[in-house]
């Protein structure tokens with residue numbers, strides 16, 4: 282028998298959750314406005330969403346601030362248009378420590394390899410911890426929408442980490458599917474929302490591409 286893919290699981294889970302009387306809460310790890318655009322559109326009618334901006338991987342600080350500013354701009358617009366009240370939790374930014382403690386140890390890795398796996402895992406772990414402490418029903422990350430990132434890899438990492446937080450459900454996703462990619466491109470072009478040309482850390486600035 283064929284194993285269910287994460288995307289099939291996602292579709293079935295959404296059907297099930299739509300039947301609930303009350304929306305479950307979802308903590309959504311967010312990295313920027315364009316990556317967040319489709320996940321918000323796709324899930325806001327099913328979940329009570331809170332965004333979690335925790336990205337000490339972004340270099341330099343001006344880039345971090347710019348991405349956060351654009352996210353606020355997009356979420357304000359989204360709330361106005363959809364009559365929602367989505368808020369953003371911001372964790373403190375500390376690239377220096379993040380770089381010294383983690384990234385520099387895998388500085389030679391190509392993008393998408395072990396350094397990135399570690400970077401996804403660190404941010405997913407912090408989202409799981411926050412969701413657990415603050416009693417969210419579900420947690421996820423928007424990173425699966427990136428054309429440069431493997432949804433299978435991110436979901437695989439999350440699956441292992443989530444076993445340590447049985448009180449929170451992880452929402453496995455592939456936000457590239459459905460209308461994800463086209464939607465995010467249209468948001469960036471149509472609304473003039475900033476779309477960065479590198480993933481985040483200083484090593485990724487050698488590999489410019491649209492996220």
Ligand code: SF4
Pocket residue numbers: 338339384392393396397398400401480481482483484485
């Ligand atoms: S390229 Fe992106 S995911 Fe990979 S280590 Fe750098 S910031 Fe993290």
